[in-house]
Amino acid sequence: MCSDCKIPFVTNDRIISLSVPLLNENEQTGSHDNDNYNISTLQKRLKATVQLQGCIATMMKHEKYGEGADWYCDNDQCKQYTNAEKKLDLWKLPKILIIQLNRFSFDLSSNNKIDTDVDFPLVNLDLKKFVAHPNRNKMYTLYDLIAVSNHSGTMMGGHYTTYAKDVFTNAWYCYNDNSVESIDETKILSKSAYVLVYEQKETS
Known part of the structure; x- marks a missing residue:
């Protein structure tokens, strides 16, 4: 939305996943991207626990778009370079929802993995x-x-495993290369969780 004429400009984009920052709703960084974490923020993230709902809310927040009037408003009432805000809303939900937890931070001096505990339902x-x-x-x-x-x-090397649920028996299994074993659902929440896959419930 233009800061001057206040007329919203709506665009529709298809996305295949939600990529969420590891921040609760009341926390802020210079951007919603983990790329802009400073050292003190990163250290706090390593010790904290965040809620998945809070991470999604942070991604959905109003965000200033550009600095120093470098966004061009094409509305007839405006037609000038100005400041703006942008916000993400969901208009249609998928049957299968994929959420990526942004566990990697990049800067010129180092690359870090963020081992924050994420409490996801x-x-x-x-x-x-x-x-x-x-x-x-x-x-x-x-x-x-x-x-x-x-x-x-670490970011430079690591190993992937998958926890998957049998939707008929509700039992959970751990897939580790060519090994498969049952796992208690109390083990699902961990600092290793990277990509979450949810299935829509067709109920009111």
């Missing part, structure tokens, strides 16, 4: 407050976790 992740006009669109907003891709190691 195994059932009933609700995206209703992030959807534009959820009642009018009459969409299902609840999701259950069905898989987690885990990364252990």
